[in-house]
Amino acid sequence: xxxxxxxxxxxxxxxxxxxxxxxxxxxxxxSTAPADRRPARVLAVLGLVAALCVVGFLTVDARGAWDxxxxxxxxxxxxxxxVAYAIAVSTVLFQTVTExxxxxxxxxxxxxxxxxxxxxxxxxxGSARLAAxxxxxxxxxxxxxxxxxxxxxxxxxxxxxxxxxxxxxxxxIVIGVLLRSVSSFLQRLIDPNEFAVLQDALFAxxxxxxxxxxxxxALLVAGASVVAWRxxxxxxxxxxxxxxxxxxxxxxxxxxxxxxxxxxxxxxxSTALVGPVTFFGLLVAHLAYQLVGSHQHRHVLxxxxxxxxxxxxxxxxxxxxxxxxxxxxxVVVELLGGLVLLTLLLREGRR
Numbered sequence: 646x647x648x649x650x651x652x653x654x655x656x657x658x659x660x661x662x663x664x665x666x667x668x669x670x671x672x673x674x675x676s677t678a679p680a681d682r683r684p685a686r687v688l689a690v691l692g693l694v695a696a697l698c699v700v701g702f703l704t705v706d707a708r709g710a711w712d713x714x715x716x717x718x719x720x721x722x723x724x725x726x727x728v729a730y731a732i733a734v735s736t737v738l739f740q741t742v743t744e745x746x747x748x749x750x751x752x753x754x755x756x757x758x759x760x761x762x763x764x765x766x767x768x769x770x771g772s773a774r775l776a777a778x779x780x781x782x783x784x785x786x787x788x789x790x791x792x793x794x795x796x797x798x799x800x801x802x803x804x805x806x807x808x809x810x811x812x813x814x815x816x817x818i819v820i821g822v823l824l825r826s827v828s829s830f831l832q833r834l835i836d837p838n839e840f841a842v843l844q845d846a847l848f849a850x851x852x853x854x855x856x857x858x859x860x861x862x863a864l865l866v867a868g869a870s871v872v873a874w875r876x877x878x879x880x881x882x883x884x885x886x887x888x889x890x891x892x893x894x895x896x897x898x899x900x901x902x903x904x905x906x907x908x909x910x911x912x913x914x915s916t917a918l919v920g921p922v923t924f925f926g927l928l929v930a931h932l933a934y935q936l937v938g939s940h941q942h943r944h945v946l947x948x949x950x951x952x953x954x955x956x957x958x959x960x961x962x963x964x965x966x967x968x969x970x971x972x973x974x975x976v977v978v979e980l981l982g983g984l985v986l987l988t989l990l991l992r993e994g995r996r
Contacts (some may be wrong), residue, residue: 684937684944691936691951698959705962722958724854727862728915729929729953730870735911736926737933737942737949738873741880742901743814746934749927750912752814754821756921758791760847761824768831772842784858787917788865788910794820795909813905847920854918862914869910872903877942880904884940929953 699722707714739750766775775783832840879900882890890897915922933949934940 684939684941684948687936687938688944688947688951691948691955695951695954695958698955698962702958702962720856720859721854721961723863724856724859724918725957725961726954727859727866728854728919729957730950731866731911731915732922732926733929733933733949733953734870734873734946735908735915736930737946738880738904739908740930741883741942742904744884744886746931747927748814749923750908751921751923752821753795753817753909753912754824755791755795755909755912755916756923757821757824757828758794759787759916759921761828762787762790763847764828764831764835764843767839767843768835772839780855780857781861784855784861784917788913791913791916792906792909796906858918862918865910865914869907873907873946876900876903877946880942881940925953925956929956 702722703715703718707718735750740746740748832843835843879895882893882895883897883900885893887897890900929949929952930945932952933945936952937944937948939945
């Protein structure tokens, strides 16, 4: 090539690869330092804002003895943190393995399964008997059913020659439609009074979390987090695509299967605690990528979790203790998440 020839334009793959490689060593040029420090600065600011939201939730408009107010609100903060973390991390990981920024785990039919499960229980045993069941047993059954369905689906689709994420998504959509149809049919058959009770369980509520389930939920989330964090570097390689990740030594099928199981556990826990949430994870995941300016999961995952915590705890504090409103926070965050989805779809349509 002659000295006067123009330099080759970098390909999309090379730009992505440069984004997911580890940070440069101490001897790297000073020109890359500001970009390398941006994720750390963003995480520090988000951590500070999240801490302020927690303090505000615990102290704003607090009346009565502190030894009662702080434990009462503290348990609620822990519940919101668990739900925020589970939704944010599961969405980011799901988008990584599907290589699509507009998908959420709800596309796999978890929300539809939860609705079908609640509807089936009320139809079979009635709301009065269902309320008398041990909440720990009920929570464990719900989580096991959701994870079990996901495990069977993943095992069927990732064995033999049927290893296809597109088939997985299609199967999830079909199962979701089937479960929603069954739920709608059963809801038309149950007593109107039973249906009124069922409606409360079918909509996400961040201010009515059963605090007795926090211990079991925390254990499940912690176990899934350990598995996910140990393979965070492999997730960065998955962003390069199936062929490139395989060439670089990543067992694509096994890694994707583990990610989907982790996602199943996290989504099951969050859904069983507060109910189905569709677009909230999409909202915080998109904001995390925009703010961090990096695709490395060691930056994106904490950023998404902190953004989710800020949204839930800060939003709940404003609604309850500042505005004094009874409006469900889930309605607001789902509206914002839906707007983000529409924006992403329109942006992709212009390309």
